[in-house]
Amino acid sequence: MHNLAPEELKVITRSVMLILDNWGLESEQIVAVLGLSSGTRKRQLDKYRSSQAFPVDANLLKRLEHIIGISDALRTTFPRNQNMASGWLNTKHRRFxxxxxxxxxxxGTPGLSKIRSELDCTYAWSEN
Incomplete structure (x- = not known):
């Protein structure tokens, strides 16, 4: 996900913000999952939703990759009910x-990777 054109990063930014919104995350949770500064305000998140791309940062780009992967895996896991994704994210998991x-x-990033590995066996296999 490195070497993205500015327009590509804008599209990814809007897509990830939509994913996080669909998961039902609150602003503070979005900031934590993305690893943004704790001082990030709702106004800044609104800019990411509409017109501004995320800053180019290797750690943030890795998190975006994991969020997209988790979203894809949840869509595969719950193909008939997309609302199950937010329920799954907010349920205590027996393994964790x-x-x-x-x-x-x-x-942070290791946690996102752990969750993605739990949902996506092909990702887990490629990491080991």
Whole structure:
């Protein structure tokens, strides 16, 4: 996901913000999952939703890649009910002993990778 043209990054930014909104995340949760500065305001998130691209940052780009991968895996896991994705993210997972959303927020990029690996066996296989 590196070497993106500015317009490509804008499209990805809007897509990821839509994913996070569809998951039902609040502003503080979005900031945590994306690894943005804790001072990031709702106004800035609104700009990302409409017209502004995320900053070019290797860690943020990796997080975006994981969020898109998690979204794709959830769509495959729950093909008939997209609302199940937010439910799954907010349910305590037996393997992690915590809610998957909490893991993504607390553990950052490794947490996103852990959740993606749980949902997507091909990703998990390629990482090992």
């Amino acid at each position: 002993n915590d809610q998957t959303l909490e893991i993504m927020m607390k553990e």
